[in-house]
Amino acid sequence: MKRPLKTSLFFFLSLILLFSCKENEKGETATQATEDSEELVVVVTKTQFEGNAMELGTPSDRPLPTVISVAGMIDVPPQNIASISAIKGGYIRDIPLLVGDAVRKGQALVTLENPEFVALQQEYLETTEQLNYLKSEYERQQVLLDENVTSRKNFLKAESEYKSAIARSEGLRKQLLLVSISPKQVEAGNISSSAKLYAPIGGSVSQIHVTKGMYVSPTTEILEIVNTDHIHLELNVFEKDINKLQKGQHIHFKVPEVSSESFEAEISVIGTTLEENRTIKVHADLTGNDDVLFLRGMFVDAQIEIESGVKEQEQQLTLPESAVVxxxxxxxILILETENDDGYSLRKVEVQAGNASGGLIEISSEELNPSDQILIKGAFEVMPM
Known part of the structure; x- marks a missing residue:
């Protein structure tokens, strides 16, 4: 009797365990299905929608132009860059600037100190004083020659010494001006052991290579000034696309490391020399971006429009690039399913992405209709994974 009882008890416990496992499997399946559904639909409240400046819109059938995708950087013309160095060497006595400081043309940048400045001023002053004597002697010999009192040889000697002194004085005067020392101040007896370097252009300080007390030679670059009033794009275009380029073609570009915003430019100069990497340089002037801070050296991704549009049969629906994640x-993309007082129900739909230009991108999907309302702003922040 004991053995059948044990067998029955074992059979009963096995049945309980089996039914428990099946119930768990059903529960897990139901939970997974719910999660799958949540991955396809996202609910956004009215507060979230307005607080994040989200926006709905419909696809457009606006044709996108044919473009060439290129890379490049932001740059300025050579005449807008000034490398500051000293004509004569010296020690840095004062350099009150920092990288990024704005400077105006003619502003004092650096003060140099060198005993050679004193020697140069002294020589100029001595030559100038000697010039006065030689001028008087030359004029006296001129009068004597006219009266046949002196020989022509004496006159020519006085003339030679006078004109040599003029040339020497003018040469020393030019040297003083090169180191920014005023000859008039020297003639007035004001001799200084220091000289200043002045800004040849207005702009901002982009580099500083020296410190106070450092000795600089004429070959040492002290600092650099960049004027960004005429900033432009310098693009690299491969040789296979050279014949498609024309002056005036429109360009859309982005600075990927800064933002996803699209900016505009226009081709102004097309290079005529092929680089080692089989590209040519193309310069483009920025248009309508006066309120944006661009810095020299920023890398850009650009699209050059080589055709204004496409054939009607090739048109596809387009959306702002911010709508596609x-x-x-x-x-x-996120398509609006329902809208009520509580918020918006948006369905996640996969699309095929095509060409992109000017902030727009071509898309296609069997689940997309031209009349659908799409989340065109804020999609990245709420798109379910």
Whole structure:
């Protein structure tokens, strides 16, 4: 009797365990299905929608132009860059500037000190004083020659010494001006052991290579000034696309390390020399971006429009690039399903992405209709993974 009882008890416990496992499996399946559904739909409250400046819009059938994608950087013309160095060497006595400081043309930048400055001023002053005597002697010999009192040889000697002194004085005067020392101050007896370097252009200090007390030679670059009033794009275009380029073609570009905003430019100069990497330089002037701070050296991704549009049969629906979110190499948008007082219900839909230009991107999907309301601003922040 004991053995059948044990067998029955074992059979009963096995049945309980089996039913428990099946119930757990059903529960797990239901939970997974709910999670799958939540991955496809996101609910945004009215407060979230307004607080994040989100926006709905419909796809457009506006044709996108044919473009060439190129890379490049932001630069300025050579005449807008000034490398400051000393004509004569010396020790840095004062350099009150920092990188980024704005300077105006003619502003004092650096003070140099060198005993050679004193020797140069002394020589100029002595030559100038000697010039007065030689001028008088030359004029006296001129009068004597006219009266046949002196020989022509004496006159020519006085003339030679006088004109040599003039040349020497003028040469020393030019040297003083090169080191920014006023000859008039020297003639007045004001001799200084220091000289200042002045800004040849207005702009901002981009580099400083020296410190106070440091000795600089004429070959030492002390600092650099950059004027960004005429900033432009310098693009690298491969030789296969050279014949597609024309002056005046429109360009859309982005600075990927700064923002996803698209800016505009226009081709102004097309290079005529092929570089070692089989590209040519193309310069483009920025248009309509006066309120944006661009810095020399920023890398850009640009698209050059080589055709204004496409054929009608090739047109596709387009959306702002902010409406399309890339996840692991696939592209998605959020389509409005329902809207009520509580908020918005948005469905995640995968799309095929095409060409992009001017902040717009071509898309296609069997689940997308031209009348659908799409989240065109704020999609990245709420797109479910």
């Amino acid at each position: 890339e996840q692991e190499g696939r592209f998605y």
